Amino acid sequence: MAEQGRYLYAVSRGLDGGSLRDVLGLSESVLECVEVRDLAGIVSSVDLDEYGEAGLRRNLERLDWLEDAARGHDAVVQAAAAVAPTAPMRLATIFLDDDGVRERLTAQYDAISAVLDRVEGHEEWSVKVLTLSPASITAEHETFSSGADYLRRRRDERDERRDDARDAQLVAERVHEALVTLAAGSRRLPPQDAKLTGHTGAMVHNGAYLVPVARSDDFAAAVGEQAAEHLEVVVDARGPWPPYSFAMLDDT
Amino acid sequence: MTETGGGGLANPRPAYAQAAYQDRPHPANLADILERVLDKGIIIAGDIRVNLLDIELLTVKIRLLVVSVDKAEEMGIDWWRHDPMLTVRERGLEEENQELRDRVEELESGGSKSSSSRQSGRGARSGQARG
Numbered sequence: 001m002a003e004q005g006r007y008l009y010a011v012s013r014g015l016d017g018g019s020l021r022d023v024l025g026l027s028e029s030v031l032e033c034v035e036v037r038d039l040a041g042i043v044s045s046v047d048l049d050e051y052g053e054a055g056l057r058r059n060l061e062r063l064d065w066l067e068d069a070a071r072g073h074d075a076v077v078q079a080a081a082a083v084a085p086t087a088p089m090r091l092a093t094i095f096l097d098d099d100g101v102r103e104r105l106t107a108q109y110d111a112i113s114a115v116l117d118r119v120e121g122h123e124e125w126s127v128k129v130l131t132l133s134p135a136s137i138t139a140e141h142e143t144f145s146s147g148a149d150y151l152r153r154r155r156d157e158r159d160e161r162r163d164d165a166r167d168a169q170l171v172a173e174r175v176h177e178a179l180v181t182l183a184a185g186s187r188r189l190p191p192q193d194a195k196l197t198g199h200t201g202a203m204v205h206n207g208a209y210l211v212p213v214a215r216s217d218d219f220a221a222a223v224g225e226q227a228a229e230h231l232e233v234v235v236d237a238r239g240p241w242p243p244y245s246f247a248m249l250d251d252t
Numbered sequence: 253m254t255e256t257g258g259g260g261l262a263n264p265r266p267a268y269a270q271a272a273y274q275d276r277p278h279p280a281n282l283a284d285i286l287e288r289v290l291d292k293g294i295i296i297a298g299d300i301r302v303n304l305l306d307i308e309l310l311t312v313k314i315r316l317l318v319v320s321v322d323k324a325e326e327m328g329i330d331w332w333r334h335d336p337m338l339t340v341r342e343r344g345l346e347e348e349n350q351e352l353r354d355r356v357e358e359l360e361s362g363g364s365k366s367s368s369s370r371q372s373g374r375g376a377r378s379g380q381a382r383g
Contacts, residue, residue, distance in 0.1 A: 244288035
């Protein structure tokens, strides 16, 4: 059997280890907890052929591998966040053994605790604003009197799309302003590529909102209101996520 | 792809309404997951180290996938057009326009040699992609 390492998914506070009994880690590994005072590092064993330095260097380039790893990582984080305050680790945080995990959690105890203080009782929502699907493809049967005519038509279409995106940007600002008042924190993330999301409009806003669980319904209602008010764009809200976007150590 | 309909959100448009604001939708879209697990979350140094700088270089392609194509194009990065893993049929308007312009030029000059120069030109561009 190949050498094994310990993959650290997340750190939870006051976690009842038994509550993750039905959840599997990467490569269907068994989850275990490495405890440091009130913190529990959620770990499982991984094959170092796959997750060692050489393996990672190779595998991170493969989108199919990365997708499996990302979904597997996220599944564990989701499960933990559902039952205890949880700070997700970045993908592929790996130790040689539990002592390494313990040592690192001890060294970072205060910083991790501060993150948990910030996210406890909150969940993350992703709210995106997109332009309506562009009818951008010129119909095949369209005829053009000349190549220049064709180019002109294409350029006009592109300009129209640019104007739409600019208008949508203004709407997105209003949506953001309405939502941010209900959130404990917010971050603007880069717009995503349609090839990964399957959306057809242009993404003009990709916001992450840290929402107190107690205000979850209000937030959902506000999203609904914004969507109804701004029919000229698509307002897409998804969640709840574990607080990934708000679980950064202060010094990173 | 967009005509899926239904859903609990007040927004009546089909594109996303069905997926919007559901309780914990699964599977979440890949871009959402990648932008969170690769770019967010706590960074602490593990024992297995792919030098963080290396990781950033290695995942720069993936990061670019999460960032919009328009932004990447603004930066002059277009490697995905030539990456077999990611090759898609649709192409950017800019490139299409450029090709059309090239073609017009070619026709006007009455020559056919520019098809090869066009190819080498694009090859040079793709060579600039970093990562």
